[in-house]
Amino acid sequence: MSDTTGAVQALTTPLTANAVFLVVSVVSGGIDSARDVIVDLADTLKTLTFRFPETMLTCTVGIGNRIWAEITGLPTPAQLRDFTPVIGAAHTAPATPGDLLFHIRAERADVCFELERQILDALGYAVSVEDETVGFRSFDRRDLLGFVDGTANPVGPDADDAVLVGDEDPGNAGGTYVVTQKYLHPLPSWRALPTERQEAIIGRTKLEGLELDDAERGQKSHKTLATVTDDDGTEHDIQRDNMPFGRPGHGEFGTYFLGYSRDLSVIQTMLERMFIGDPPGLHDQLLDFSTAVTGSVFFAPRADVLASLRSPD
Numbered sequence: 616m617s618d619t620t621g622a623v624q625a626l627t628t629p630l631t632a633n634a635v636f637l638v639v640s641v642v643s644g645g646i647d648s649a650r651d652v653i654v655d656l657a658d659t660l661k662t663l664t665f666r667f668p669e670t671m672l673t674c675t676v677g678i679g680n681r682i683w684a685e686i687t688g689l690p691t692p693a694q695l696r697d698f699t700p701v702i703g704a705a706h707t708a709p710a711t712p713g714d715l716l717f718h719i720r721a722e723r724a725d726v727c728f729e730l731e732r733q734i735l736d737a738l739g740y741a742v743s744v745e746d747e748t749v750g751f752r753s754f755d756r757r758d759l760l761g762f763v764d765g766t767a768n769p770v771g772p773d774a775d776d777a778v779l780v781g782d783e784d785p786g787n788a789g790g791t792y793v794v795t796q797k798y799l800h801p802l803p804s805w806r807a808l809p810t811e812r813q814e815a816i817i818g819r820t821k822l823e824g825l826e827l828d829d830a831e832r833g834q835k836s837h838k839t840l841a842t843v844t845d846d847d848g849t850e851h852d853i854q855r856d857n858m859p860f861g862r863p864g865h866g867e868f869g870t871y872f873l874g875y876s877r878d879l880s881v882i883q884t885m886l887e888r889m890f891i892g893d894p895p896g897l898h899d900q901l902l903d904f905s906t907a908v909t910g911s912v913f914f915a916p917r918a919d920v921l922a923s924l925r926s927p928d
Protein backbone atom coordinates (compact mmCIF):
# COMPACT_ATOMS: atom_id res chain seq x y z
CA MET A 616 0.00 0.00 0.00
CA SER A 617 1.41 3.36 -0.99
CA ASP A 618 2.08 6.13 1.54
CA THR A 619 -0.58 8.49 0.34
CA THR A 620 -1.10 10.82 3.30
CA GLY A 621 -2.12 14.23 2.11
CA ALA A 622 -2.26 13.08 -1.48
CA VAL A 623 -4.63 13.56 -4.35
CA GLN A 624 -5.56 10.24 -5.98
CA ALA A 625 -4.87 8.18 -2.85
CA LEU A 626 -6.20 5.08 -4.50
CA THR A 627 -5.22 2.35 -2.08
CA THR A 628 -5.17 4.30 1.16
CA PRO A 629 -6.61 2.59 4.30
CA LEU A 630 -10.14 3.36 5.48
CA THR A 631 -10.36 6.52 7.58
CA ALA A 632 -12.80 7.56 10.29
CA ASN A 633 -14.59 10.10 8.09
CA ALA A 634 -15.35 10.61 4.42
CA VAL A 635 -17.32 12.89 2.14
CA PHE A 636 -18.61 11.56 -1.17
CA LEU A 637 -19.37 14.54 -3.39
CA VAL A 638 -20.80 13.97 -6.88
CA VAL A 639 -21.34 16.97 -9.17
CA SER A 640 -22.35 17.59 -12.78
CA VAL A 641 -20.49 20.20 -14.79
CA VAL A 642 -22.89 22.77 -16.27
CA SER A 643 -22.70 24.04 -19.83
CA GLY A 644 -19.69 26.41 -20.08
CA GLY A 645 -18.24 25.14 -16.79
CA ILE A 646 -15.54 22.78 -18.10
CA ASP A 647 -12.60 25.22 -17.98
CA SER A 648 -13.33 26.28 -14.39
CA ALA A 649 -13.84 22.68 -13.29
CA ARG A 650 -10.52 21.70 -14.90
CA ASP A 651 -8.71 24.54 -13.10
CA VAL A 652 -10.08 23.31 -9.77
CA ILE A 653 -8.93 19.73 -10.22
CA VAL A 654 -5.53 20.79 -11.58
CA ASP A 655 -5.05 22.98 -8.48
CA LEU A 656 -6.37 20.35 -6.06
CA ALA A 657 -2.92 19.22 -4.89
CA ASP A 658 -2.14 22.80 -3.75
CA THR A 659 -5.54 23.20 -2.08
CA LEU A 660 -4.97 19.95 -0.22
CA LYS A 661 -1.46 20.96 0.80
CA THR A 662 -2.62 24.04 2.67
CA LEU A 663 -4.73 21.76 4.86
CA THR A 664 -2.36 18.82 5.23
CA PHE A 665 0.44 21.17 6.28
CA ARG A 666 -1.75 22.41 9.12
CA PHE A 667 -3.22 19.00 10.04
CA PRO A 668 -0.70 16.34 8.99
CA GLU A 669 -2.03 13.81 11.50
CA THR A 670 -5.49 13.72 9.91
CA MET A 671 -4.47 11.58 6.90
CA LEU A 672 -6.47 13.89 4.62
CA THR A 673 -6.68 12.71 1.01
CA CYS A 674 -8.91 13.46 -1.94
CA THR A 675 -9.49 11.30 -4.99
CA VAL A 676 -11.11 12.81 -8.06
CA GLY A 677 -13.02 10.64 -10.50
CA ILE A 678 -14.06 11.88 -13.94
CA GLY A 679 -17.17 10.57 -15.71
CA ASN A 680 -17.55 9.45 -19.30
CA ARG A 681 -19.74 12.40 -20.39
CA ILE A 682 -17.02 15.02 -19.84
CA TRP A 683 -13.85 12.89 -20.00
CA ALA A 684 -12.73 13.93 -23.50
CA GLU A 685 -13.55 17.60 -23.01
CA ILE A 686 -12.00 18.08 -19.58
CA THR A 687 -8.87 15.95 -20.10
CA GLY A 688 -8.22 16.13 -23.87
CA LEU A 689 -6.92 12.56 -23.43
CA PRO A 690 -8.06 9.26 -24.95
CA THR A 691 -10.93 7.73 -23.00
CA PRO A 692 -9.89 4.86 -20.67
CA ALA A 693 -10.64 1.53 -22.32
CA GLN A 694 -13.66 0.61 -20.16
CA LEU A 695 -14.99 4.05 -19.17
CA ARG A 696 -18.72 4.40 -19.81
CA ASP A 697 -21.83 5.53 -18.01
CA PHE A 698 -23.15 3.34 -15.19
CA THR A 699 -25.12 0.47 -16.75
CA PRO A 700 -28.32 -0.03 -14.78
CA VAL A 701 -28.88 -3.59 -13.61
CA ILE A 702 -32.52 -4.64 -13.66
CA GLY A 703 -33.36 -7.77 -11.70
CA ALA A 704 -36.79 -9.34 -11.21
CA ALA A 705 -37.12 -7.77 -7.76
CA HIS A 706 -34.54 -4.95 -7.49
CA THR A 707 -32.86 -2.41 -9.77
CA ALA A 708 -29.48 -0.68 -9.62
CA PRO A 709 -30.30 2.69 -11.22
CA ALA A 710 -27.92 5.01 -13.08
CA THR A 711 -27.89 8.62 -11.89
CA PRO A 712 -26.05 11.71 -13.24
CA GLY A 713 -22.56 12.74 -12.13
CA ASP A 714 -19.49 14.07 -13.97
CA LEU A 715 -17.01 14.46 -11.11
CA LEU A 716 -16.55 12.56 -7.88
CA PHE A 717 -14.59 13.98 -4.96
CA HIS A 718 -13.84 11.20 -2.47
CA ILE A 719 -12.52 13.06 0.55
CA ARG A 720 -11.14 11.02 3.46
CA ALA A 721 -9.63 11.97 6.81
CA GLU A 722 -9.48 11.02 10.44
CA ARG A 723 -11.39 14.22 11.28
CA ALA A 724 -14.80 15.34 10.04
CA ASP A 725 -13.96 19.05 10.27
CA VAL A 726 -11.00 18.67 7.89
CA CYS A 727 -13.15 16.77 5.37
CA PHE A 728 -15.78 19.49 5.67
CA GLU A 729 -13.25 22.28 5.14
CA LEU A 730 -11.77 20.68 2.02
CA GLU A 731 -15.24 20.09 0.57
CA ARG A 732 -16.16 23.70 1.30
CA GLN A 733 -13.03 25.00 -0.43
CA ILE A 734 -13.58 22.74 -3.47
CA LEU A 735 -17.21 23.83 -3.86
CA ASP A 736 -16.23 27.46 -3.35
CA ALA A 737 -13.67 27.19 -6.13
CA LEU A 738 -16.07 25.33 -8.46
CA GLY A 739 -18.73 28.02 -7.94
CA TYR A 740 -21.30 28.07 -10.73
CA ALA A 741 -19.36 25.60 -12.88
CA VAL A 742 -21.17 22.64 -11.32
CA SER A 743 -24.44 21.52 -9.83
CA VAL A 744 -24.33 19.15 -6.87
CA GLU A 745 -25.95 15.77 -7.58
CA ASP A 746 -25.22 14.13 -4.23
CA GLU A 747 -23.31 14.91 -1.06
CA THR A 748 -22.99 12.12 1.48
CA VAL A 749 -21.10 12.41 4.74
CA GLY A 750 -19.86 9.01 5.91
CA PHE A 751 -18.48 8.00 9.28
CA ARG A 752 -16.73 5.00 10.78
CA SER A 753 -19.16 3.08 12.96
CA PHE A 754 -17.60 1.21 15.90
CA ASP A 755 -15.13 -1.44 14.61
CA ARG A 756 -15.82 -0.66 10.93
CA ARG A 757 -19.41 -1.86 10.91
CA ASP A 758 -22.13 -0.91 8.48
CA LEU A 759 -25.47 0.19 9.92
CA LEU A 760 -26.74 -3.38 9.51
CA GLY A 761 -24.28 -4.20 12.30
CA PHE A 762 -21.72 -6.20 10.26
CA VAL A 763 -18.01 -5.51 9.95
CA ASP A 764 -17.64 -4.25 6.35
CA GLY A 765 -14.39 -4.33 4.38
CA THR A 766 -12.74 -7.43 5.86
CA ALA A 767 -12.15 -9.07 2.48
CA ASN A 768 -10.48 -5.96 0.99
CA PRO A 769 -7.04 -6.73 -0.46
CA VAL A 770 -4.04 -5.22 1.36
CA GLY A 771 -0.47 -4.27 0.43
CA PRO A 772 0.69 -5.24 -3.07
CA ASP A 773 -2.57 -7.16 -3.59
CA ALA A 774 -4.48 -3.88 -3.23
CA ASP A 775 -2.33 -2.16 -5.86
CA ASP A 776 -2.79 -5.16 -8.12
CA ALA A 777 -6.59 -5.14 -7.73
CA VAL A 778 -6.99 -1.39 -8.06
CA LEU A 779 -4.39 0.10 -10.42
CA VAL A 780 -4.72 -0.21 -14.19
CA GLY A 781 -1.56 -1.71 -15.68
CA ASP A 782 -0.27 -2.78 -19.08
CA GLU A 783 -3.78 -3.63 -20.30
CA ASP A 784 -4.29 0.14 -20.92
CA PRO A 785 -0.81 1.76 -20.81
CA GLY A 786 -2.10 5.31 -21.40
CA ASN A 787 -4.14 5.08 -18.20
CA ALA A 788 -1.80 2.96 -16.09
CA GLY A 789 -1.83 3.84 -12.40
CA GLY A 790 -5.41 5.09 -12.55
CA THR A 791 -8.54 3.21 -11.52
CA TYR A 792 -12.25 2.85 -12.19
CA VAL A 793 -14.60 3.96 -9.42
CA VAL A 794 -18.21 2.88 -8.97
CA THR A 795 -20.45 4.63 -6.45
CA GLN A 796 -23.90 3.64 -5.22
CA LYS A 797 -25.87 5.04 -2.36
CA TYR A 798 -28.05 2.49 -0.55
CA LEU A 799 -30.84 3.13 1.97
CA HIS A 800 -31.76 0.55 4.60
CA PRO A 801 -35.22 0.02 6.17
CA LEU A 802 -33.49 -0.59 9.47
CA PRO A 803 -36.48 -1.64 11.61
CA SER A 804 -37.31 -4.60 9.33
CA TRP A 805 -33.63 -5.65 9.19
CA ARG A 806 -33.36 -5.49 12.96
CA ALA A 807 -36.49 -7.65 13.27
CA LEU A 808 -34.62 -10.56 11.61
CA PRO A 809 -32.95 -13.10 13.90
CA THR A 810 -29.15 -12.77 13.93
CA GLU A 811 -28.72 -16.22 12.30
CA ARG A 812 -30.86 -15.07 9.35
CA GLN A 813 -28.85 -11.84 9.00
CA GLU A 814 -25.61 -13.87 9.08
CA ALA A 815 -26.91 -16.22 6.36
CA ILE A 816 -27.76 -13.21 4.16
CA ILE A 817 -24.30 -11.63 4.57
CA GLY A 818 -22.27 -14.86 4.69
CA ARG A 819 -20.27 -13.89 7.80
CA THR A 820 -20.86 -14.01 11.54
CA LYS A 821 -22.09 -10.77 13.04
CA LEU A 822 -19.87 -10.46 16.10
CA GLU A 823 -16.47 -11.50 14.74
CA GLY A 824 -17.00 -11.19 10.96
CA LEU A 825 -15.93 -14.79 10.37
CA GLU A 826 -16.74 -16.36 7.00
CA LEU A 827 -19.58 -18.90 6.82
CA ASP A 828 -19.39 -21.75 4.33
CA ASP A 829 -20.76 -21.04 0.84
CA ALA A 830 -24.14 -22.66 0.16
CA GLU A 831 -23.78 -25.83 -1.96
CA ARG A 832 -26.92 -25.00 -3.91
CA GLY A 833 -29.88 -22.60 -3.91
CA GLN A 834 -29.78 -19.17 -2.28
CA LYS A 835 -26.27 -17.71 -2.00
CA SER A 836 -25.09 -15.16 0.55
CA HIS A 837 -23.93 -11.62 -0.29
CA LYS A 838 -20.33 -12.69 0.27
CA THR A 839 -20.67 -15.53 -2.26
CA LEU A 840 -22.57 -13.51 -4.88
CA ALA A 841 -20.03 -10.68 -4.63
CA THR A 842 -17.14 -13.08 -5.23
CA VAL A 843 -16.15 -13.09 -8.91
CA THR A 844 -14.00 -16.00 -10.02
CA ASP A 845 -12.63 -16.96 -13.46
CA ASP A 846 -13.09 -20.44 -14.88
CA ASP A 847 -9.50 -21.20 -13.80
CA GLY A 848 -10.35 -20.31 -10.17
CA THR A 849 -8.67 -16.86 -10.14
CA GLU A 850 -10.60 -14.55 -7.79
CA HIS A 851 -10.97 -10.87 -8.73
CA ASP A 852 -10.73 -8.52 -5.76
CA ILE A 853 -11.87 -4.93 -5.64
CA GLN A 854 -11.26 -2.33 -2.96
CA ARG A 855 -14.43 -1.16 -1.18
CA ASP A 856 -14.43 2.10 0.75
CA ASN A 857 -18.00 1.71 2.01
CA MET A 858 -19.14 4.06 4.74
CA PRO A 859 -22.28 4.29 6.84
CA PHE A 860 -24.25 7.53 6.73
CA GLY A 861 -27.58 8.62 8.10
CA ARG A 862 -29.87 10.95 9.96
CA PRO A 863 -31.76 9.05 12.65
CA GLY A 864 -34.12 12.00 13.12
CA HIS A 865 -35.23 11.60 9.50
CA GLY A 866 -35.36 7.79 9.60
CA GLU A 867 -32.45 7.71 7.13
CA PHE A 868 -29.91 4.88 7.45
CA GLY A 869 -27.58 3.97 4.62
CA THR A 870 -24.41 2.53 3.19
CA TYR A 871 -22.43 4.46 0.60
CA PHE A 872 -20.83 1.81 -1.59
CA LEU A 873 -17.63 2.93 -3.33
CA GLY A 874 -15.58 0.37 -5.23
CA TYR A 875 -12.16 0.89 -6.82
CA SER A 876 -11.11 -1.61 -9.50
CA ARG A 877 -8.58 -1.80 -12.34
CA ASP A 878 -11.26 -3.72 -14.27
CA LEU A 879 -14.72 -2.16 -14.39
CA SER A 880 -16.26 -5.40 -15.64
CA VAL A 881 -15.49 -7.07 -12.29
CA ILE A 882 -17.80 -4.65 -10.43
CA GLN A 883 -20.41 -4.96 -13.18
CA THR A 884 -20.36 -8.76 -12.79
CA MET A 885 -20.72 -8.42 -9.00
CA LEU A 886 -23.76 -6.18 -9.52
CA GLU A 887 -25.31 -8.63 -11.99
CA ARG A 888 -24.78 -11.52 -9.58
CA MET A 889 -26.34 -9.47 -6.76
CA PHE A 890 -29.33 -7.96 -8.62
CA ILE A 891 -30.16 -10.70 -11.13
CA GLY A 892 -28.94 -13.58 -8.98
CA ASP A 893 -26.96 -16.76 -9.47
CA PRO A 894 -28.91 -18.68 -10.62
CA PRO A 895 -31.07 -15.84 -12.04
CA GLY A 896 -34.05 -15.23 -9.78
CA LEU A 897 -32.16 -15.90 -6.55
CA HIS A 898 -30.97 -12.31 -5.99
CA ASP A 899 -28.82 -11.14 -3.08
CA GLN A 900 -31.21 -10.92 -0.12
CA LEU A 901 -29.19 -8.00 1.23
CA LEU A 902 -31.10 -6.06 -1.45
CA ASP A 903 -34.43 -6.79 0.27
CA PHE A 904 -33.04 -4.48 2.98
CA SER A 905 -30.94 -2.10 0.85
CA THR A 906 -32.36 0.13 -1.90
CA ALA A 907 -29.88 1.57 -4.41
CA VAL A 908 -30.81 5.21 -5.06
CA THR A 909 -27.75 6.36 -7.06
CA GLY A 910 -25.25 4.75 -9.45
CA SER A 911 -22.28 6.33 -11.24
CA VAL A 912 -18.98 5.33 -12.84
CA PHE A 913 -15.80 7.42 -12.91
CA PHE A 914 -12.15 7.04 -13.82
CA ALA A 915 -9.58 8.40 -11.37
CA PRO A 916 -6.35 9.13 -13.26
CA ARG A 917 -2.91 9.25 -11.63
CA ALA A 918 -2.16 12.46 -9.70
CA ASP A 919 0.46 13.64 -12.22
CA VAL A 920 -2.03 13.18 -15.08
CA LEU A 921 -4.61 15.21 -13.17
CA ALA A 922 -2.09 17.97 -12.43
CA SER A 923 -0.99 18.23 -16.05
CA LEU A 924 -4.42 18.74 -17.62
CA ARG A 925 -4.58 21.78 -19.86
CA SER A 926 -7.41 23.23 -21.90
CA PRO A 927 -7.12 22.19 -25.55
CA ASP A 928 -5.85 25.16 -27.62
Ligand code: HEM
Pocket residue numbers: 758760762763764765766767768796798817819824837838839841842853855870872874882885886901905
Ligand atom coordinates in the same frame (compact mmCIF):
# COMPACT_ATOMS: atom_id res chain seq x y z
C1 HEM B 1 -25.89 -2.02 0.97
C2 HEM B 1 -24.73 -2.16 0.43
C3 HEM B 1 -23.73 -3.15 0.91
C4 HEM B 1 -23.45 -3.58 2.19
C5 HEM B 1 -24.11 -3.14 3.48
C6 HEM B 1 -22.39 -4.56 2.09
C7 HEM B 1 -21.85 -5.24 3.16
C8 HEM B 1 -20.90 -6.23 3.06
C9 HEM B 1 -20.39 -7.01 4.17
C10 HEM B 1 -20.83 -6.84 5.62
C11 HEM B 1 -19.48 -7.87 3.69
C12 HEM B 1 -18.70 -8.94 4.47
C13 HEM B 1 -17.43 -8.40 5.06
C14 HEM B 1 -16.37 -8.02 4.06
O1 HEM B 1 -15.73 -8.87 3.47
O2 HEM B 1 -16.21 -6.84 3.83
C15 HEM B 1 -19.37 -7.63 2.26
C16 HEM B 1 -18.51 -8.29 1.41
C17 HEM B 1 -18.34 -7.96 0.10
N1 HEM B 1 -19.10 -7.07 -0.62
FE1 HEM B 1 -20.63 -5.96 0.05
N2 HEM B 1 -22.03 -4.69 0.77
C18 HEM B 1 -22.83 -3.85 0.02
C19 HEM B 1 -22.81 -3.69 -1.34
C20 HEM B 1 -21.89 -4.26 -2.18
C21 HEM B 1 -21.79 -4.02 -3.59
C22 HEM B 1 -22.73 -3.10 -4.38
C23 HEM B 1 -20.72 -4.75 -4.04
C24 HEM B 1 -20.13 -4.86 -5.42
C25 HEM B 1 -20.63 -4.36 -6.52
C26 HEM B 1 -20.16 -5.44 -2.90
C27 HEM B 1 -19.04 -6.26 -2.94
C28 HEM B 1 -18.58 -7.00 -1.90
C29 HEM B 1 -17.42 -7.88 -1.99
C30 HEM B 1 -16.51 -8.06 -3.20
C31 HEM B 1 -17.28 -8.49 -0.73
C32 HEM B 1 -16.22 -9.50 -0.33
C33 HEM B 1 -16.60 -10.89 -0.74
C34 HEM B 1 -15.52 -11.88 -0.34
O3 HEM B 1 -15.58 -12.39 0.79
O4 HEM B 1 -14.63 -12.10 -1.15
N3 HEM B 1 -20.90 -5.13 -1.79
N4 HEM B 1 -20.26 -6.63 1.91
